[in-house]
Amino acid sequence: MPSELRQLVNLLSSAVDTVDGIYEKENTTFPALDEPWNPKAPNEILGQSAEVAAAKMILVAAAEQLMATVREPYVALIRTGDGMTMLACLRTVSELNVAEILREAGPQGLNVNEIAAPSKVNPDLLARMLRLLATNHIFTEVSPNVFANNRVSSALDKGKPSAELFAKPDERLKGAAPVAALVEMFGDDLAKSFSHLTESIHLDPTGSTSPMRLAFNVPADQGLFPWMMRPENKKRAERFTIAMHSDSSREVAMGAIYNGFDWDLLPADGTIVDVGSGMGVNGLTIAKKYPGLRVVNQDFAAVVEKAKAHWQEHLPSHIEKGLVEFQTHDFFTPQPVTTASAFILRHITHDWSDDQNVQILRRLRDASSPQTYLILIEHVVPSIAEESDEVKKIEGATPREKAPEPLLGNFGAAASSIYSRDMLLHFLGGKERTVANFVEVFDKAGWKLVRIHRIPGLEQCHVVGVPA
Structure with missing residues (x-):
C-alpha cells in the first residue's frame, strides 16, 4: 500500500489533472498567481464551477496536510505566529492604500520609496512588511524593493484612485471595499x-x-x-x-437565496419577516421573484432608514404597492408581527450565545402560527468525526461529501475557515454552530429543526424549523 505521503501526492496529481482538463476543454488557463485578480474574467468564473471547486478543495487539503506531515512539529507550531504578524502587516498596507498605488503602477511595479511617499511612512519598514507578505504569495517583489500586485493582493483593492483615498480618508472603505x-x-x-x-x-x-x-x-x-x-x-x-456586506453581495450575485428553502411553500400573498434585516437584501431579492409576498424589515432605527433608501433604489414598485414595511425592532423584545409565513434571520444567531438565541427564537415562536417557518441563513460547523445517528436523521444534515482518504473527513485546512470564524465570533460573544447545537437551541425555543439546505458554491446553509 502506498505511504501516506504518496497518497497525498497522488490526490494532488489527480486533482490537477481534473482542473487542467476542464480549463483545456474551455480553451483557457487557470488564473496565474502573478496577475491581478479579475473576478469577472472567464477563467475566474470557471474556477467557481462545482467540478473545479471540488478539485480545488482536494488540492488545498492535500497540500496543507502534506506540509503538516513533513514539517518539524516545533516549526509547525511556531508558524502559527506568522499569521498574526501577516495580519498586522495586511491591515497596515490596506490602510496605506498600497494595492491601489500598485494597481496604478501596473505590472512593472513601483519602488517602495514611491509607495511610501503618499502616506509619508518609513519606506524601509514598509519594504520589510511587503517582503514578508510577498514571501507568502501576497504581492510580488519584481526586483529589489520594487513591488507589484498579484492575484491575492489585488483583492485588497478598494476600486478607487489612490489620490481620492488619501484625500478622503474617512471614506476609504465606502463603496465596493468589503475585503x-x-x-x-x-x-x-x-x-x-x-x-x-x-x-x-x-x-x-x-x-x-x-x-x-x-x-x-x-x-x-x-x-x-x-x-x-x-x-x-x-x-x-x-x-x-x-x-459584513461581502457575503451578501456574492450571495445576491449567485442567486443563493433561491437555492435553499423552497419559497413556493409560502402562500403567494404571505408575509416574510426579515429579523435584523440590515439593508433588507434578503427580502428584496425574494420579492423580485415572488412579487406577491409582503416583506417586513426589522432592525435598529438608523439601519432601517438605510434599508428604506436601498429598497427605494432597487425595488420602488414594492413600496408603491404597500407590500414592504420597515420597523424599528429589538429582537429580544416581543415580536410585533403575528401573521408571518416565515421569519428569516441571516447571520443573526451566530452573533449571540446559546441562551440569547433561545430568547430570540422564543420571541418568534410566541408570535408564530402552526404554519410559520423559521429560516436561519447560517454556516453549519461540520464535525471532523462522523456525525451521530440522531443528526443523520435530519434531512441535509450531513455534508454533501466526505474527503477521500487519507485527508481528514472535513477536508482539513481547506475547510478551516469556518472553525476560525467560529472563534472570531466568540470574541464578539457568539459562535458558529454544529447541527447538534442548532437542534438543542431550536428545542429549547419551541422549534423543531426539520431540514438543512446546503447552498451550492457557498459554505452557508438554510437551517429550517417549524413550530414544535
Missing part, C-alpha cells in the same frame, strides 16, 4: 481581542465572557452591538457594516 474592510477589522478589533482569549477563559470557566469585552472595557451590562453603535465607535461600526 479591505474585513482585513482591517480583523487586524484591529479582533487582533486586539485575540490576546485576551486566555484571560477570558480563566476569568469565566463557562466560556461565555467575550474577549472583546476585556480588550475594549465594554461594561458587562451593555451588549457589544449597542456599544459599537455609540457615537465614538462610528467608524468601527461603519467598517463592520461594510465588511
